Amino acid sequence: MSEMPVYNLYMGCSVPANYPNYEAAMIKVAEAFDIQLEYMEGVGCCGSPNLRSIDYMAWLTVNARTLAIAEKNGHDIVTPCNGCFGSLKDVYHFLKHDANHRKQVNTILKKEGLEFKGTITPRHFVEALYTDIGITEIQKKVTKPLDGVGIAIHYGCHLLRPADVTEFKREYLNELIEATGAKVIEYPIWKQCCGATVLPVDENLGIRLARDKLKSMKENGAEFVTVVCPACGNQLDLQQLGLKESYGEEYNLPVLLYPQILGLAIGMDEEEVGLSMNRVPAAPILDHLSG
Amino acid sequence: MAETKEPAGPPVTLTEPIEMSKLDVKFREEIHSMPNGEELSACFACSTCTAACPIANIWKYKPHQLIRMILLGMRDEVLSSDEIWLCLTCFQCQERCPQKVRVTDIFFDCKNLAAEEGKIPANIIGLAKELLEKGQLYTVTADWEREDMGLEPEVPGLSVDALKNILKETRTNKIVDSGE
Amino acid sequence: MSNPVLVIGAGVAGMTAAVELADSGIKAILVERKETVGGNALDLYKAFPTDDCFYCFEGNRWRPGIRKCFYRSALIDQPNITLKMNSEIDEISGAPGQFKVKLTKGPEYIHPRKCTMCGLCLEKSKAFHLLSPQCQPQAVVFNPEKTDDGAKQAEEECPTKAINLNAQPVEETIQVSDIIIATGYHELQPINVDEYKYGKYPNIITQLELAKIIDPNSDSGGVLVRPSDGKPAKRVMMVQCVGSRDENYYPYCSKICCIFALKHASILTQERDDVRVSVVYMDIRTYERYERYYRRSRESGVEFLRGRVSLVQPREDDTLDITVYDSLLNKYLKFTVDLFVLSSALEPPEGMDKLIETLGIKSASGFVAAADPASEDEVVIGDHIYACGTALGPAEVPESVTQARAVVSKILQSRK
Numbered sequence: 001m002s003e004m005p006v007y008n009l010y011m012g013c014s015v016p017a018n019y020p021n022y023e024a025a026m027i028k029v030a031e032a033f034d035i036q037l038e039y040m041e042g043v044g045c046c047g048s049p050n051l052r053s054i055d056y057m058a059w060l061t062v063n064a065r066t067l068a069i070a071e072k073n074g075h076d077i078v079t080p081c082n083g084c085f086g087s088l089k090d091v092y093h094f095l096k097h098d099a100n101h102r103k104q105v106n107t108i109l110k111k112e113g114l115e116f117k118g119t120i121t122p123r124h125f126v127e128a129l130y131t132d133i134g135i136t137e138i139q140k141k142v143t144k145p146l147d148g149v150g151i152a153i154h155y156g157c158h159l160l161r162p163a164d165v166t167e168f169k170r171e172y173l174n175e176l177i178e179a180t181g182a183k184v185i186e187y188p189i190w191k192q193c194c195g196a197t198v199l200p201v202d203e204n205l206g207i208r209l210a211r212d213k214l215k216s217m218k219e220n221g222a223e224f225v226t227v228v229c230p231a232c233g234n235q236l237d238l239q240q241l242g243l244k245e246s247y248g249e250e251y252n253l254p255v256l257l258y259p260q261i262l263g264l265a266i267g268m269d270e271e272e273v274g275l276s277m278n279r280v281p282a283a284p285i286l287d288h289l290s291g
Numbered sequence: 292m293a294e295t296k297e298p299a300g301p302p303v304t305l306t307e308p309i310e311m312s313k314l315d316v317k318f319r320e321e322i323h324s325m326p327n328g329e330e331l332s333a334c335f336a337c338s339t340c341t342a343a344c345p346i347a348n349i350w351k352y353k354p355h356q357l358i359r360m361i362l363l364g365m366r367d368e369v370l371s372s373d374e375i376w377l378c379l380t381c382f383q384c385q386e387r388c389p390q391k392v393r394v395t396d397i398f399f400d401c402k403n404l405a406a407e408e409g410k411i412p413a414n415i416i417g418l419a420k421e422l423l424e425k426g427q428l429y430t431v432t433a434d435w436e437r438e439d440m441g442l443e444p445e446v447p448g449l450s451v452d453a454l455k456n457i458l459k460e461t462r463t464n465k466i467v468d469s470g471e
Numbered sequence: 472m473s474n475p476v477l478v479i480g481a482g483v484a485g486m487t488a489a490v491e492l493a494d495s496g497i498k499a500i501l502v503e504r505k506e507t508v509g510g511n512a513l514d515l516y517k518a519f520p521t522d523d524c525f526y527c528f529e530g531n532r533w534r535p536g537i538r539k540c541f542y543r544s545a546l547i548d549q550p551n552i553t554l555k556m557n558s559e560i561d562e563i564s565g566a567p568g569q570f571k572v573k574l575t576k577g578p579e580y581i582h583p584r585k586c587t588m589c590g591l592c593l594e595k596s597k598a599f600h601l602l603s604p605q606c607q608p609q610a611v612v613f614n615p616e617k618t619d620d621g622a623k624q625a626e627e628e629c630p631t632k633a634i635n636l637n638a639q640p641v642e643e644t645i646q647v648s649d650i651i652i653a654t655g656y657h658e659l660q661p662i663n664v665d666e667y668k669y670g671k672y673p674n675i676i677t678q679l680e681l682a683k684i685i686d687p688n689s690d691s692g693g694v695l696v697r698p699s700d701g702k703p704a705k706r707v708m709m710v711q712c713v714g715s716r717d718e719n720y721y722p723y724c725s726k727i728c729c730i731f732a733l734k735h736a737s738i739l740t741q742e743r744d745d746v747r748v749s750v751v752y753m754d755i756r757t758y759e760r761y762e763r764y765y766r767r768s769r770e771s772g773v774e775f776l777r778g779r780v781s782l783v784q785p786r787e788d789d790t791l792d793i794t795v796y797d798s799l800l801n802k803y804l805k806f807t808v809d810l811f812v813l814s815s816a817l818e819p820p821e822g823m824d825k826l827i828e829t830l831g832i833k834s835a836s837g838f839v840a841a842a843d844p845a846s847e848d849e850v851v852i853g854d855h856i857y858a859c860g861t862a863l864g865p866a867e868v869p870e871s872v873t874q875a876r877a878v879v880s881k882i883l884q885s886r887k
Contacts, residue, residue, distance in 0.1 A: 050419070055419075162395075193383075337712075
């Protein structure tokens, strides 16, 4: 690689609070691939999706503000959270095409000396890995490939849709998983939501959706699950523990964040990727590492 | 809702039609002019959105019916419906729509209109309050976990004031005020 | 003017145009990419609106009877027609009225007039193949990729010396006065419409693929079977508007799919044993006389579901669980079927864009467009350039024939 890619790292609020293992694994994986991640200064929660539901202008403004700060720094944003990614990407897309709202938002941002111009792109960390590093380079660093164990991917709605906004293809994540030596397990309801967004309004429904996904993954031969979003992770991992009580079902499907899997495959140990913080014990993945 | 006076005498027919002249014909234009509402009128009622929705089976009004209701002007019914708040925002309806109606985006528009009228589920008001007061939805409580992972206990660069300041000036503040 | 007319594509439209020009004393050069004439219609077992069997019987080789067979025999018997099989247009230049057309004619391994279809070579080698007893040209075809010693033996022993395994492609340049575009359509292979899972499971097929299965000349002899294991299929679901009327794929209505599906649904329920058919639709468009297909299929027990497909899930035994949202009932219904048939959009054929660019003509949704969209002459594409049939967009057989005749009429008028 000729030049070390530099990105604005936008954490949002959920990953730092709930998934320090995701954050740490991502940063270490980035270091291993000579990607420079710089924590953004003066930014916070994206408000997704609740703020978008009740206060569209505020949602536009707060995300436009994040984008405007990144524009000042001159680097693309990467984020590990589908919610943040969806929000930033949607606002970026919308404001680029809607001059009227852009003007309104910029009037507010002007007070802070900021302006949204649309000059940098918000991106998901895994998309940056896929596009800027590439599968070939990733494979070169895989020293402890997985043994073809079946992993089901939950992509997360806001990573994939609306496709004209997110511009993310599921194949990216499939190839990233395959690059670690694992096998991608196809299951019929791969598009289905994890249920996270509906929790505040109907908790049982949210849990039911998570359960249906886990059931479908397991039935189709998955031994592990990977996610790239803290909200989806919470639904599939933490909620899985409660299914024994609510549904009388046990799935024992460890849920790993993608950088944890890649980290292990390129030779990190379980502590470096914070495996003990996963709720469903994830240590069985270690038995599938070769070399 | 105000009760309208029933006309005297038995109904003319046994069906009880919705009186179209009492619906809000402007509702369709209202949604049409909102973010991503442009394609609304392209709907040809194929019901693909409902086929795509993973949870519409438990809805009283299905996604295509809500779109239909918007087109007909059933403003009160749509904005008071539970369904717009149950929407997972998974965008599957929008993705499959053969006429590129941005169904999920339109439900966001509906929620914003409902919010403007104070029709918001209590838990969502709770989240709005959280955002207004704390400037974030999730706060670091277990900083030792961060330190265990070699991360700084406080999130580097985090600012909660920016969001708070924006929200003080906008609808969220109003919602939280009137919710209390 | 003595220059011949070039007809590109030997499907229903191209054959009609060529035969009727020839009958009017005008020379026609009919160029076809494939090794047999007939185009997509060749794969249809019966065609609406007449329900003619599109596979005419053996006897028609000598005795013109059914419309299509009549054209086919004319292709050989009519001296004004030059048929160029396996041929591709490489380049078109020159001014209108005197186009220079460069084309490559594929190797002529089998001499079409010498071959008597005696079947000797078919016994010697798998490299030889008879497309159908009614194929035109009336000759076997040879696949060089499968060549073996048996093929060489057949070449030596062929009683009419019709085989030449060393045949080479030939390039030639011809001069023509007019060009008729009759390149037809291609049926969309809906692999990208991922909710239907086409291409992932063998028992999910398109209508054209279904037509091939129920053709009496198919491997199963016309019995409705599942591609997965060749066993009889009893439960069929069809879904309409796959890739048509869809801004994500093709915005237009493909026009024939409703009638195509109803035709198949009627054949399956009336002429096959114990087959149940459900049709998932959003609108049924049986304009004009075709309404009778709709009524007839309802009478024969075809089940109509107004709604869309939610989820397709394969089962261990290769059947498919299909959940359909029924918008009239406002319920989700689950079916288990042997065959899932997609009424897929008609799209422009491969190479259409290149031809449109070469000729500098207009395009509409990828098909050829009339020079003046407001004029009544929808078949006039440019100066001395015409089009007919599905090259102009989705069309049924009678419409293609009518358009071909309109083209012939235009050319005749121009030469008066």
